[in-house]
Amino acid sequence: MSSARLELRRELFRLAGRQHGFFTAAQAVKIGYSYQAQKYNVDAGNWLRVDRGVFRIPEWPTHPFDHLVRWTLWSGGQGVVSHASALVVHDLGEIDPAVVHLSVPAGFRRSARGIRLHRPLPPATHVEDREGYRVTTPGRALAECAEAKIEQQWLESAVNDALERGLTTPRRLRDAAAELGAVAEFGVHLALEAAGR
Known part of the structure; x- marks a missing residue:
């Protein structure tokens, strides 16, 4: 392998290393892989x-949150893991959503099976960076779930976990x-009342 190709490969691996082994065609082009080279590698x-x-x-090792990186890249890096999916990231409550919840900009137009899109994006103050994706903060995720009217018992369990662990x-x-x-406020009020707060 030539030194130029080896350096391309190293740069791709550095990028993929920050994204659980994933990368986009646009990122590969930026590194120096033409679309023809991408097809060859596939x-x-x-x-x-x-x-x-x-x-x-x-050969990249798998990680429990690989799917979140994949959907973030699918969104062009615009999406933020939110709602019930963010609760899973923060290990709050017992919820196990059937789809990935992703908040996207108001003008975002793509859709796909296995994902639930929410608009608009949360403010930057309510977003945390993770390896390869972004996620809403515990407090924001709980408020989003209250607004989305998830089962109150699930919300109460998650709120109790967050308070006990000092996450909010x-x-x-x-x-x-x-x-x-108002809908989010009411759900949160009930959950805090149930937690004795």
Whole structure:
């Protein structure tokens, strides 16, 4: 392998390393892989095509949140893991959503099976960076779930977990719910009442 190709490969692996082994066609182009080179690497088995314009290094170790990185890249890096999916990331409550919840900009137009899109994006103050994806903060995720009217018992369990672990406070949780409106405020009020707060 030539030194130029080796350096391309190293740069791709550095990028993929920050994204659980995933990368997009656009990112590969930016590194220096033409679309023809991308097709060659897929055909040769060097890359796995996961979705249109999304690839993965085949030998990369799996991680429980790989699917979140995949959907973030599918969204062009615009999406933020939110709602019930964010509760799973923060290990709050017992919820196990059947789809990935992703908040996207108001003008976002793509759709796919296995994902539930929410608009608009949360404010940056309510977003945390993770390896390969972004996720709403625990307080925001709880408020989003209250607004979405998830089962109250699930919300109460998640709120109780968050308070016990010090991930939010009743005041911050009430403030996050107030930003989303009366439905979120009411769900959070009931959950805090159930937690004795």
